[in-house]
Amino acid sequence: MNEKLKIAVQKSGRLSEKSLELLKECGIKLPGGNGKLKTEAKNFPVEVLFLRDDDIPQYVEQGVADVGILGENEVWEKKKNVSTVEKLGFAGCRMSLAIPKDEEYTGLSFFNGKKVATSYPSILSDFFAKNGIRVEIEEIGGSVEIAPGIGLADAIFDIVSTGSTLLMNGLKEVEVIVESEAVLIANSKLGEEKKSILDRLVFRIKSVLRASENKYITLNAPLSAVPEITALLPGMKSPTIVPLAEEGWCGIHSVVREDEFWDIIDRMKKLGAEGILVIPIEKMIL
Ligand code: ATP
Ligand code: MG
Numbered sequence: 001m002n003e004k005l006k007i008a009v010q011k012s013g014r015l016s017e018k019s020l021e022l023l024k025e026c027g028i029k030l031p032g033g034n035g036k037l038k039t040e041a042k043n044f045p046v047e048v049l050f051l052r053d054d055d056i057p058q059y060v061e062q063g064v065a066d067v068g069i070l071g072e073n074e075v076w077e078k079k080k081n082v083s084t085v086e087k088l089g090f091a092g093c094r095m096s097l098a099i100p101k102d103e104e105y106t107g108l109s110f111f112n113g114k115k116v117a118t119s120y121p122s123i124l125s126d127f128f129a130k131n132g133i134r135v136e137i138e139e140i141g142g143s144v145e146i147a148p149g150i151g152l153a154d155a156i157f158d159i160v161s162t163g164s165t166l167l168m169n170g171l172k173e174v175e176v177i178v179e180s181e182a183v184l185i186a187n188s189k190l191g192e193e194k195k196s197i198l199d200r201l202v203f204r205i206k207s208v209l210r211a212s213e214n215k216y217i218t219l220n221a222p223l224s225a226v227p228e229i230t231a232l233l234p235g236m237k238s239p240t241i242v243p244l245a246e247e248g249w250c251g252i253h254s255v256v257r258e259d260e261f262w263d264i265i266d267r268m269k270k271l272g273a274e275g276i277l278v279i280p281i282e283k284m285i286l
Contacts, residue, residue: 004040004047005197008065011050015182018090019069023048026204045197057082057185066187066194067201073159073180077120082185086202089209091182092161095120098171099155100148105174111135111155117147118157127177145169211284215261218253219268219276220244226252228271232264255281 009019023030028044038049049065056068057078068082071091075084097116099105108131117138118124128135138153145165147153157177160166166173184205186198221229226241229252233239239254252273256264265276 002045003191003193003197004045005067005194005201006047006049006065008049008051008056008059008068008070010053010056010070013053015053015070015091016050018182020048022069022088022090022205022208025208026201044201046201054078060185060187063187063189066190067198068185069182070185071180072183073120073123073178075183075185076178076180077122079122081188083188084183085186085198086184086205088182088184088205089212092179093159093181094161094176094179095123095157096160096173096177097155097157097175098145098160098166098173101170101172105172108133108175110174114154115152116155116157117144117153119144120157123178124157145171207283207285210286211281213258214255214281214284215258216253216279216281217256217261217265217276218251218279219273220249220251221268221271221273223248223250225271225273226250229268229273232267232271255284 007023010016020030028041028046030039030041030048036050038047040047049059051059051065053070053074056065056070057075057080059065060068060082061080067085069088071093072084072087073093073095075082097111099110111128111133113134115136115138116124117140119139119141121137121139125137138147140147140152144156144158146169147156148171149169156171159180160173163173184202190198230239230241233252233254233256239252242251242253244251261278268276
């Protein structure tokens, strides 16, 4: 039938560029052209729809789009019947409660009887209900951080990444409720053909994400240090060891996780490793 998987991405905003970049890294070529509602890939059976992020959960539930890329925060807020397929590792942020900076914070009970402004009423009311705290929630569409200053609310619940917006508005962050990042969601009743396209897409996404978390390293080491150096290296199987022209030495190639990387390099240098090269990995297929 030659079906295409319809992917919803944010039309313009913080997620747009990264979402398209991820698809590109997955080898999906999309024709350029701004302001379009949709576009089709030439080399992979997908069609990309450009939508407001708030609308993506609903469209995916209804099947207008088959899958979507958006912040987990919108998925939680909208409570639509969709499944979260994969965390995508970008657009990380936290959702926090903030109060005017001169108020003394006494713990969650501070909020009892208070009015809290937010664009995420559903996440917030679930949170307070779970904690047995009674608050009045004032739903506003945007610029939530100005609400206390204009006398609309006593506190706010909003997305925070650096905290500078809060500071500028005389607020302080007092509770982090949840952490969010971009995710891939899917309609829960995809047909076989679309499911198999989604599987291929997820396979590619995983390879791209894994690659960005790892580095390829090569180094030279005295043969006597090989057992200790290889013990430091996880690699995909075991490290590759190649002979060098200079006697008593070998080259070692391996893959190291970005977060363990500096620690491993320090220890290898102490064991006599030299000429260490670190190379980014484009794709990592397991
Ligand atoms: P739209 O017009 O599509 O509704 P929007 O204004 O709701 O866009 P953006 O501000 O572009 O949305 O943010 C999109 C998503 O980016 C958020 O839902 C959140 O998941 C994530 N995000 C990451 N950091 C931040 C931040 N500092 N402020 C707001 N959103 C952030
Ligand atoms: Mg939005």
